[in-house]
Amino acid sequence: MSIVLEAKNINKYFKKPVLFHVLKNLNFKVKTGEFASIMGKSGSGKSTLLYILSTMDTDYEGQLFLNEELVTGKPNTLLSRIRNKHIGFVFQFHYLLSEFSVLENVMLPAKKLGVKSHSEIEYDAMEKLKMLKIDQLAKKRASRISGGEKQRVAIARALINNPSVLMGDEPTGNLDSYNAENVFQIFKQLKEDQGLSLLVVTHDIDFAKRTDRIIQMEDGQIINQ
Amino acid sequence: MTNWKVILGIAKTHLITKMKSTTTASLGVTFGIGAYITLVSFMTGLNGMLDDLVINQTPHIHLYNEIEPSEQQPIALHEEFENALNVVHSIKPKQSQKKIHNALPILNYLKETGNVKGATPQLRAQIFYLSGSIELGGNLVGVDIMEEVRLSNIQDYIIQGTPEALKNNNSGILLGSGLANKMSLSTGDRIQVSTIKGDIFPLKIVGIYQSGIADIDNIQSFTNLKTVQQILGEAENYVTDINVKLNDITEAATMSRRLERQFKVKAIDINEANAQFETGSNIRNLITYAVSITLLIVAGFGIYNILNMLIYEKMKDIAILKATGFSGTDVQLIFMSQAMIIGAIGGILGLVVGYGLTRLIDNVAFETEALPTITTYPINYNIMYYIIGISFALISTFIAGYLPSSKAKRIDPVQIIRGT
Numbered sequence: 239m240s241i242v243l244e245a246k247n248i249n250k251y252f253k254k255p256v257l258f259h260v261l262k263n264l265n266f267k268v269k270t271g272e273f274a275s276i277m278g279k280s281g282s283g284k285s286t287l288l289y290i291l292s293t294m295d296t297d298y299e300g301q302l303f304l305n306e307e308l309v310t311g312k313p314n315t316l317l318s319r320i321r322n323k324h325i326g327f328v329f330q331f332h333y334l335l336s337e338f339s340v341l342e343n344v345m346l347p348a349k350k351l352g353v354k355s356h357s358e359i360e361y362d363a364m365e366k367l368k369m370l371k372i373d374q375l376a377k378k379r380a381s382r383i384s385g386g387e388k389q390r391v392a393i394a395r396a397l398i399n400n401p402s403v404l405m406g407d408e409p410t411g412n413l414d415s416y417n418a419e420n421v422f423q424i425f426k427q428l429k430e431d432q433g434l435s436l437l438v439v440t441h442d443i444d445f446a447k448r449t450d451r452i453i454q455m456e457d458g459q460i461i462n463q
Numbered sequence: 464m465t466n467w468k469v470i471l472g473i474a475k476t477h478l479i480t481k482m483k484s485t486t487t488a489s490l491g492v493t494f495g496i497g498a499y500i501t502l503v504s505f506m507t508g509l510n511g512m513l514d515d516l517v518i519n520q521t522p523h524i525h526l527y528n529e530i531e532p533s534e535q536q537p538i539a540l541h542e543e544f545e546n547a548l549n550v551v552h553s554i555k556p557k558q559s560q561k562k563i564h565n566a567l568p569i570l571n572y573l574k575e576t577g578n579v580k581g582a583t584p585q586l587r588a589q590i591f592y593l594s595g596s597i598e599l600g601g602n603l604v605g606v607d608i609m610e611e612v613r614l615s616n617i618q619d620y621i622i623q624g625t626p627e628a629l630k631n632n633n634s635g636i637l638l639g640s641g642l643a644n645k646m647s648l649s650t651g652d653r654i655q656v657s658t659i660k661g662d663i664f665p666l667k668i669v670g671i672y673q674s675g676i677a678d679i680d681n682i683q684s685f686t687n688l689k690t691v692q693q694i695l696g697e698a699e700n701y702v703t704d705i706n707v708k709l710n711d712i713t714e715a716a717t718m719s720r721r722l723e724r725q726f727k728v729k730a731i732d733i734n735e736a737n738a739q740f741e742t743g744s745n746i747r748n749l750i751t752y753a754v755s756i757t758l759l760i761v762a763g764f765g766i767y768n769i770l771n772m773l774i775y776e777k778m779k780d781i782a783i784l785k786a787t788g789f790s791g792t793d794v795q796l797i798f799m800s801q802a803m804i805i806g807a808i809g810g811i812l813g814l815v816v817g818y819g820l821t822r823l824i825d826n827v828a829f830e831t832e833a834l835p836t837i838t839t840y841p842i843n844y845n846i847m848y849y850i851i852g853i854s855f856a857l858i859s860t861f862i863a864g865y866l867p868s869s870k871a872k873r874i875d876p877v878q879i880i881r882g883t
């Protein structure tokens with residue numbers, strides 16, 4: 239089995255307000271097609287880790303590999319491109335561009351990638367929306383749909399460029415149990431149907447138990463994986 | 464790799480959803496550029512008109528014979544006083560004629576020189592105008608009237624009669640308008656002139672001349688060169704002034720120096736004669752640019768503020784864009800293009816407004832005695848000002864957009880995402 243994501247000796251410090259060693263020598267791998275979850279107490283450094291893994295945070299020590307290629311130390315424009323092409327990110331809060339339609343939100347990363355034509359991108363976006371059962375919202379303004387719907391739009395957007403790995407920071411954190419279950423089913427389906435690799439931070443033990451593997455964090459260290 | 468379609472698409476959406484700020488910012492630019500175009504067209508129009516007033520009435524080079532003391536006094540020729548300190552009191556110029564000594568050869572020489580459009584001889588005589596019991600001192604200028612017509616715009620200033628009428632009448636006179644008023648004379652009337660020596664000549668008024676400058680119109684009249692020579696009892700080569708028009712005015716200074724040396728006459732070029740005039744033009748230009756730049760700086764601050772506010776509001780969007788793969792440069796370009804779109808729309812609108820306003824001014828009646836050919840305010844329509852105007856708009860919006868957009872470029876998405 240190939241490795242989609244690998245972290246080697248990751249250390250991170252916050253220098254302000256006081257020097258704080260937030261991530262302590264983390265080592266782990268995510269295999270291709272694996273659905274892994276990260277659990278841990280509040281403040282244990284889960285989000286901090288995820289921002290590093292997503293290449294948005296470059297201020298750390300250690301090495302990060304994506305598809306067995308080193309990404310640590312790459313220039314920012316290249317990291318943007320890697321994020322665009324290989325990493326789908328779902329936030330705890332459904333971050334959408336509120337002035338754009340649902341469809342435009344989903345299409346944007348693909349337009350940035352600039353590989354496919356406009357009509358191809360639109361077709362792909364509609365497919366993703368259909369898969370998430372929100373295709374009827376395509377033309378609506380992103381600010382005029384419900385929280386659960388927004389979360390699914392964010393997932394569709396994360397998937398539009400068929401990334402190598404989907405990362406989520408408490409993607410079900412502020413959803414009701416019905417919608418949380420729905421999102422879990424979507425993730426599971428993506429893993430099973432398309433072999434997508436997933437790494438999801440969650441506080442929901444029922445959610446985590448049903449994933450392939452739980453990475454347990456405490457005080458910036460992995461205590462169990 | 465920059466994907467302009469996406470970037471401009473996002474910029475457009477931002478501008479449209481924030482229509483009010485967009486309009487305010489654009490109108491700021493419109494105001495600045497519109498004011499610039501209006502001011503510069505009007506001011507340079509005025510400058511051009513005043514320049515014409517002077518340049519058309521001033522020869523490019525004026526040759527005359529100045530009565531002045533010799534630079535070398537006889538004592539300087541004596542070798543024995545060579546190293547002594549010589550003090551000579553009460554130096555007086557040697558009695559000399561006002562006439563240019565070799566006027567005809569000079570005229571012939573000038574007519575054959577390249578770059579000379581023409582050279583006209585003039586004879587200025589001090590005379591008295593007599594009409595009934597009135598006796599007024601003044602000048603009578605003898606000219607080759609048809610050459611004057613060709614080389615200057617004297618016909619614009621002949622408000623009654625024609626140059627031809629003067630040419631065809633050996634005892635004709637184009638009377639100064641001030642003189643005509645004072646003596647209640649008009650075309651067709653007769654007037655007598657008396658020389659300083661006391662000889663009296665009758666002349667027929669064939670036209671009225673009005674330069675618009677009262678000091679001239681109150682004393683000066685024109686007649687044929689030959690007529691003045693007869694009145695003064697002088698030969699046909701008696702000429703006091705030669706006026707030269709050049710094809711290329713920029714050579715006036717060098718040429719006038721050369722003529723001065725070559726013919727031992729006094730030569731004044733147009734720049735020397737109108738040095739103070741330049742100052743007026745420069746000050747008007749200065750005012751134009753000072754006002755326009757002030758307006759544009761105000762507009763620039765408007766754009767700067769609006770973009771700053773927009774970026775502050777759009778922090779979350781910026782974080783999302785960066786998280787989904789847009790680079791810092793992409794984000795900067797999104798906001799820069801908004802600034803540039805505002806600059807372009809506002810600027811073009813400014814050009815249109817400026818053009819409209821100048822058209823309006825152009826049609827406002829403006830009549831002045833000094834400029835008989837001008838009936839409305841002068842406007843200088845120069846495509847150059849429109850090019851400067853739009854460049855101005857784009858450059859100022861570029862600068863105003865650069866700082867906020869650089870800030871957007873540097874925004875750390877992690878900080879924003881954490882912050883919520």
Ligand SMILES: Nc1ncnc2c1ncn2[C@@H]1O[C@H](COP(=O)(O)OP(=O)(O)OP(=O)(O)O)[C@@H](O)[C@H]1O
Pocket residue numbers: 252253254255258260278279280281282283284285286287881
């Ligand atoms: N910008 C910062 N500067 C200093 N300390 C920070 C900063 N951001 C986070 N921290 C600290 O780092 C630690 C880890 O934060 P992090 O957000 O990764 O926790 P978490 O595991 O995601 O918690 P939660 O489950 O509540 O989301 C916390 O103790 C937090 O106070």
Ligand SMILES: [Mg+2]
Pocket residue numbers: 284285286407
């Ligand atoms: Mg967190």
